[in-house]
Amino acid sequence: MIRVENYIGGKHVSLQETLDDISPLDSAIIATIPRTRNVDDAVQCAIDSQKEWGSLSIDQRADWLDRIADVLQKNIEDIAKLESMDTGKPYEVARNVDAERSVNNFRFFADFGRGMTDETFEMKDAMNYVIRKPIGVVGLISPWNLPLYLLTWKIAPALLMGNSIIAKPSEITPLTAHHFSKLLDEIDFPKGVVNIVHGYGPEVGQAIVEHPDIKAISFTGGTMTGRIVASTAAPMFKKLSLELGGKNSTIVLDDADFESAVPGVARSGFLNSGQICLCGSRILIHESIYDKFVPLLLEEVSNMDIGPVISEEHRTKVLSYIELAKQEGGQILLGGKIIDKPGAWIEPTVIAGLPTNSRTSTEEIFGPVVTLHSFSSDDEAIEIANSTEYGLAGSVWSKKRGRQIAERIESGMVWVNTWLHRDLRVPFGGVKNSGVGREGGMWSLGFFSEAINICVMEP
Ligand code: NAD
DSSP, rough: EEOOOOOEETEEOOSSSEEEETTTTOOEEEEEOOOOOOOOOHHHHHHHHHHHHHOHHHHHHHHHHHHHHHHHHHHHHHHHHHHHHHOOOHHIIIHHHHHHHHOOOOHEEEEEEEEHOOEEEEEEEEEEEEEEEEEEEEEOOSSSSSHHHHHHHHHHHHHTEEEEEEEEEOSOOOHHHHHHHHHHTTOOOOOTEEEEEESOIIIHHHHHHHHTOOOOOEEOOOOOHHHHHHHGGGTTTTTTEEEEEEEEEEEOOOOOOHHHHHHHHHHHGGGGGGOOTTTTEEEETTTHHHHHHHHHHHHHHHHHHOOSSSSSHHHHHHHHHHHHHHTTTTTEOOOOOOOOSSHHHOOOOESSSOOSSHHHHSSOSSSSSEEEESSSSSSHHHHTTOOSSSOEEEEEEEEESHHHHTTSSSSSSEEESSSSOOOOOOOBOOOEETTTBSHHHHHHHHHEOOOOOOEEEEE
């Protein structure tokens, strides 16, 4: 049994009141975590440490990011094991997706920071230059699906730009953030710059969002929660970044290359048990290839190594959508049932025959459930793809027309003949109800700093 503790001012602190952390692999209690309700101490430590941290040069802070990357790399197997135990995802996914990317987040932003160039704007009679100041103390709130991966995606750029941090991982998956705080101790990272607090979202998360000394909130999570966060933070004029839910379309055109499309479409639907905001869970297939494509897709999905969903509670939600799909006229082509063993296991599920505007095919399920739809023209595919309230991501599979379709999809990111192929310099984020703002490269650095323009005229 692991005892997760808060990390405040460089000290590990436990609380009397705790929550249980349950593994979805077998429903065993694997850890206790502090039920934090107040972040005043953490914020004070962050304020006290920020001045010195913010006064380091960007290269000095980049060196610290590299040291963090080094210690994460050294402990990558432990991180993958903890992540796998906490989320239920197969070890390989935890190792090659989560742990690997957590290291890369620090490595990437260290390099990116060193490569930053001056932003200057010449006028005929004057010169402007932009300096980027730290915001001060920033709040980082992340979900359970890619725990350390998504938290470090915020921590690395926030640190690089000279901020101190109050970070809150999901209460469902606290283990790797706790391990991370121990590794910061190991490398003597400046105390108080990174503070990690654990507990329920509406308690400690809300306390972060409403704290007057936390000047920016970077939030990744569900759209409903994002709305609550925005309603608190916006009237306080906090900087706000919201990475929210999605219901992404995968479009398979009549000229798709089956050899890459079949595994690609299956992976985009079911990687991490469909619990990635970018997963393509509405699969639109051109009518001329539908009958040939679908059996190949079902076979591919049947052969995938898929873990449980995050919790029994979440499985109940996923199952309720499968029941709803039946009422809405859907036919279950694959799966549809729970797997009868301890934990939160459920069969990967493929549903056909639903109207494209049905609830099952337009609401975010966030589990191993996809719906299949056929279309007869490019225009129809685009109309279906754009008909949800979300606009996060999508993919198009076509030998010739991918780009022209991609540019007409209303979402922040579209992949053509690939999926989740990430370059960390590019903008990441959604439109419509999928969020506000962008992360990645300069977008993250812009968010985590105040751009100040100095206009100089020679006397
Ligand atoms: P969630 O919204 O329930 O929780 C996210 C985080 O917010 C957790 O740490 C939670 O404790 C905290 N929280 C909850 N209530 C809060 C409040 N009132 N104030 C402050 N914080 C609060 O989301 P989840 O179930 O953990 O994650 C799944 C969701 O996240 C899905 O909708 C998924 O699409 C989305 N997501 C989006 C992205 C993206 O980049 N757009 C990435 C991953 C996941």
